[in-house]
Amino acid sequence: MTLIKSWVTSANDADHPFPLNNLPYGVFSIGDDEPRCGVAIGDMILDMPAAQDAGLLGFGDAFDVPYWNDLMDMGPVAWTTLRARLTDLLAEGSKDQTTATPFLVPQSVATLHMPLAVSEYTDFYAGMQHAKNMGAILRGSPDLPANWLHIPVGYNGRASSVVVSGTDIHRPNGQMKAPDADMPSFGPTKRLDIELELGAIVGTGCDMGTPITVDQADEMIFGYVLLNDWSARDIQGWEYQPLGPFQGKAFGTTISPWIVTAEALSPFRAPTPVREKQLLPYLNSTKDGLYDIELEVLMQPAGAETATSLSKTNYNRMYYSASEQLCHHAVGGCGMSSGDLLGSGTISGPTPDEYGSLMEKSWAGREPFKLDTGETRSFIEDGDTLTLRGAARGDGYTIAFGDCTTTILPAHKFPV
Amino acid sequence: MTLIKSWVTSANDADHPFPLNNLPYGVFSIGDDEPRCGVAIGDMILDMPAAQDAGLLGFGDAFDVPYWNDLMDMGPVAWTTLRARLTDLLAEGSKDQTTATPFLVPQSVATLHMPLAVSEYTDFYAGMQHAKNMGAILRGSPDLPANWLHIPVGYNGRASSVVVSGTDIHRPNGQMKAPDADMPSFGPTKRLDIELELGAIVGTGCDMGTPITVDQADEMIFGYVLLNDWSARDIQGWEYQPLGPFQGKAFGTTISPWIVTAEALSPFRAPTPVREKQLLPYLNSTKDGLYDIELEVLMQPAGAETATSLSKTNYNRMYYSASEQLCHHAVGGCGMSSGDLLGSGTISGPTPDEYGSLMEKSWAGREPFKLDTGETRSFIEDGDTLTLRGAARGDGYTIAFGDCTTTILPAHKFPV
Structure with missing residues (x-):
């Protein structure tokens, strides 16, 4: 596999931790806002509940909670579906670039929280x-x-x-x-x-x-x-x-x-x-x-x-x-x-x-x-x-x- | 301490496991009904959400869940208050006997469930x-x-x-x-x-x-x-x-x-x-x-x-x-x-x-x-x-x- 290029250009550096091939899942907040699910892409975070509310994901209410357990609990088919959808959304040439851009926030201003509720x-x-x-x-x-x-x-x-x-x-x-x-x-x-x-x-x-x-x-x-x-x-x-x-x-x-x-x-x-x-x-x-x-x-x-x-x-x-x-x-x-x-x-x-x-x-x-x-x-x-x-x-x-x-x-x- | 007598007369036997002095907390269901919180008294169970809905307890929504964790989380003052209220309600001579009677169900027809959600x-x-x-x-x-x-x-x-x-x-x-x-x-x-x-x-x-x-x-x-x-x-x-x-x-x-x-x-x-x-x-x-x-x-x-x-x-x-x-x-x-x-x-x-x-x-x-x-x-x-x-x-x-x-x-x- 080689680099999949993103329109979030910071993600295209060979040494960047969060290229489009990665798409790791976290929970973040800005200022005093409530923590929410986000996906790292380059230097940015995609605000998942906001992207979902805008109809960009098609994933129901899995991101209404400040942890990834609800998505996890949906099982491997859902995991693959979401990952494919995010890859399409953030890839170079995506038709949704303009719609998605407002839902990106810089990692530099975000506070990161526990990405999951640990059961045991x-x-x-x-x-x-x-x-x-x-x-x-x-x-x-x-x-x-x-x-x-x-x-x-x-x-x-x-x-x-x-x-x-x-x-x-x-x-x-x-x-x-x-x-x-x-x-x-x-x-x-x-x-x-x-x-x-x-x-x-x-x-x-x-x-x-x-x-x-x-x-x-x-x-x-x-x-x-x-x-x-x-x-x-x-x-x-x-x-x-x-x-x-x-x-x-x-x-x-x-x-x-x-x-x-x-x-x-x-x-x-x-x-x-x-x-x-x-x-x-x-x-x-x-x-x-x-x-x-x-x-x-x-x-x-x-x-x-x-x-x-x-x-x-x-x-x-x-x-x-x-x-x-x-x-x-x-x-x-x-x-x-x-x-x-x-x-x-x-x-x-x-x-x-x-x-x-x-x-x-x-x-x-x-x-x-x-x-x-x-x-x-x-x-x-x-x-x-x-x-x-x-x-x-x-x-x-x-x-x-x-x-x-x-x-x-x-x-x-x-x-x- | 001696026996506290209850108007639920089965509770007044010296060998009964659940006299008014006990009042243990469980979760029960009848038939296909959803499990709910209950308190054992004699051979009966007091249906806690029903008693709460009838205004007999004054405890908010602590019993809207099928486990006792919400009450537990309210702390020792709440625990003592609830216990005192239940003792009054079920004691011989209680003014609320007539109102409470319909909320008693026989243990013999109940299925018992986990009384708490175990954290660790x-x-x-x-x-x-x-x-x-x-x-x-x-x-x-x-x-x-x-x-x-x-x-x-x-x-x-x-x-x-x-x-x-x-x-x-x-x-x-x-x-x-x-x-x-x-x-x-x-x-x-x-x-x-x-x-x-x-x-x-x-x-x-x-x-x-x-x-x-x-x-x-x-x-x-x-x-x-x-x-x-x-x-x-x-x-x-x-x-x-x-x-x-x-x-x-x-x-x-x-x-x-x-x-x-x-x-x-x-x-x-x-x-x-x-x-x-x-x-x-x-x-x-x-x-x-x-x-x-x-x-x-x-x-x-x-x-x-x-x-x-x-x-x-x-x-x-x-x-x-x-x-x-x-x-x-x-x-x-x-x-x-x-x-x-x-x-x-x-x-x-x-x-x-x-x-x-x-x-x-x-x-x-x-x-x-x-x-x-x-x-x-x-x-x-x-x-x-x-x-x-x-x-x-x-x-x-x-x-x-x-x-x-x-x-x-x-x-x-x-x-x-």
């Missing part, structure tokens, strides 16, 4: 290098857990803590215990970390008690966002046995503001790696489930003029795909809902410049790393701004996600 | 005997995990799998591995189990980033239900390291149909036990957080005329209260929502006749137990019906929950 949030652990690194750091051995090559290991997280890029997060308080201490203590985490992930958004659900195949799961996935699964390593380390992460992961999960659809990403599908052990048949699929998406982590301390690139890797490094994860999630009869969010698990490549968490990058603080400012870091300091970036590179065009950015504020005093 | 579901592990038993069975030692005496250990579950009593559940398929097998296999669980729990319902939420105290958490809890946290022990055993239970717990969680309010239970408050290690100050509270609620588990095989009582215990056996759990849940900044459901953790007393799971009762199948029919069980067979019961006993009255009952159906064939 599940986080996985599907990166092999990350699993080996965490084993080596936490349990003294890079050997994978016994189930890891058979199960897309996951755990349930908190939907109430998922926020959009640009939302500041306070350093969390919590309970932790130093290895040499007799008693635990309570206070701000000293090991605040990121996890570089891709979030898959379930578009259509499945009923409780109706298992699905991987291919069915693939068709249920509406799109993807960048996802930063904030982690407090000291809180997590003390709490996680025997029932898994809880408060060490509950204070925030940040997603990028634009949902990049599975359809936009389809030219970039990539296979999962050769299996070290054959998967059980229920995890078989006929499609490549990963995507070739370049990813980057950046850190900018308070007062610094530029951010330091900490890591560059690719989503095609993962061992399990989102459709395999979704199938495994539902296979025992767990109902899945439109708006469910699945975190891929931390994406780390084989070398430290590809690690997707600071825990790995600083090897649990034993090997602090340098920023471009000359400062060193093992974990995140108050005032640091962390950014995730992601883009698939096509022939003369780019499908990017928009930055996933968060500034960390000091911990609340407790009791408040 | 969290399950805890707060019973010491259960934690010791599971350690002994699974890890060869009854020693508690290092954090257990300091943290109300919990993990996030699936809200989409929470169903009301009376909903059949299929035996789940899943991945498991026998200890002596080289490879895992996929199929129906062979170790299907219950967990006897009490579910606390969060009535008013708290914003992300705003920690709460235990006393504040106590005021946020609207009421309680019985909760059966269905567990597939072989699936759980294979999957749970290192990130905790996932598909072994995701196929169903059953709650009793009536929300018994914290206010109705207040005469039965009971202290948490003497702490073996002092809790960190953020977990301090000024109120007794447990309740004296007698609990029972019953099993009835297909075709049997009566159920066998497997276990009798009490919620006052727990180590952590729901308000301590809720405080711990929110203390790092995790936002909590109206409609969040918190499972207490399995409630087991010190002897096998008080154990709240079959895993404990049959000691992982090593000690099968007998039913009154003469059959033996280690875990649940297809066709078995499991019931949880709970009641607080007052002076001449009972505050009961209504049965929490489920029949287990055979596993689905996969792929479906």
Whole structure:
């Protein structure tokens, strides 16, 4: 596939994140107006309820709400129909250019909001290098857990803590215990970390008690966002046995503001790696489930003029795909809902410049790393701004996600 | 407190589950009518939207929806006001008896539905005997995990799998591995189990980033239900390291149909036990957080005329209260929502006749137990019906929950 040219000319730059090939879905507001659905095209946003009201879309009331769940719930045929309609509308030579022009607003004046109402949030652990690194750091051995090559290991997280890029997060308080201490203590985490992930958004659900195949799961996935699964390593380390992460992961999960659809990403599908052990048949699929998406982590301390690139890797490094994860999630009869969010698990490549968490990058603080400012870091300091970036590179065009950015504020005093 | 007499005379029996002192909140339907909010009184249900429309309640549109979340979201003052109004309305000598009588429908003709829309579901592990038993069975030692005496250990579950009593559940398929097998296999669980729990319902939420105290958490809890946290022990055993239970717990969680309010239970408050290690100050509270609620588990095989009582215990056996759990849940900044459901953790007393799971009762199948029919069980067979019961006993009255009952159906064939 090559660039599809738009009459919104800013969209035709080969490096622009939002060409006509992308058409990501977000929610925006201008000034004090109510948030509403919008589609990014070049430097502009198409105001979806306004375009719908003008008769340009033909999509009923799916855009009367400030989230994309109603469209998601309409299913894959509707998704394809809308995308085709938007492509026609915004393509060079469109007969509707004059009518549509008033419904474009500059991204520079818009505030972005959560693009979906998250029903439930599940986080996985599907990166092999990350699993080996965490084993080596936490349990003294890079050997994978016994189930890891058979199960897309996951755990349930908190939907109430998922926020959009640009939302500041306070350093969390919590309970932790130093290895040499007799008693635990309570206070701000000293090991605040990121996890570089891709979030898959379930578009259509499945009923409780109706298992699905991987291919069915693939068709249920509406799109993807960048996802930063904030982690407090000291809180997590003390709490996680025997029932898994809880408060060490509950204070925030940040997603990028634009949902990049599975359809936009389809030219970039990539296979999962050769299996070290054959998967059980229920995890078989006929499609490549990963995507070739370049990813980057950046850190900018308070007062610094530029951010330091900490890591560059690719989503095609993962061992399990989102459709395999979704199938495994539902296979025992767990109902899945439109708006469910699945975190891929931390994406780390084989070398430290590809690690997707600071825990790995600083090897649990034993090997602090340098920023471009000359400062060193093992974990995140108050005032640091962390950014995730992601883009698939096509022939003369780019499908990017928009930055996933968060500034960390000091911990609340407790009791408040 | 003693019995408050009602003009609904069936409510005045000392053993009746739903006297005027109780007034539990549910959702019911008659025939093909839409489900609506109702309050149990004796053998009857007060139709709340009908009573509201007749001007008997003065509560706006809180009952225009088929769940109690709108009332819950109005907060503790509204909860107390409604309860006082209902008590007046249904008490012996009420001036409104004639007006209200047409709005009573017999429970015997009603179908009960989920009383709330569950926002998110969290399950805890707060019973010491259960934690010791599971350690002994699974890890060869009854020693508690290092954090257990300091943290109300919990993990996030699936809200989409929470169903009301009376909903059949299929035996789940899943991945498991026998200890002596080289490879895992996929199929129906062979170790299907219950967990006897009490579910606390969060009535008013708290914003992300705003920690709460235990006393504040106590005021946020609207009421309680019985909760059966269905567990597939072989699936759980294979999957749970290192990130905790996932598909072994995701196929169903059953709650009793009536929300018994914290206010109705207040005469039965009971202290948490003497702490073996002092809790960190953020977990301090000024109120007794447990309740004296007698609990029972019953099993009835297909075709049997009566159920066998497997276990009798009490919620006052727990180590952590729901308000301590809720405080711990929110203390790092995790936002909590109206409609969040918190499972207490399995409630087991010190002897096998008080154990709240079959895993404990049959000691992982090593000690099968007998039913009154003469059959033996280690875990649940297809066709078995499991019931949880709970009641607080007052002076001449009972505050009961209504049965929490489920029949287990055979596993689905996969792929479906």
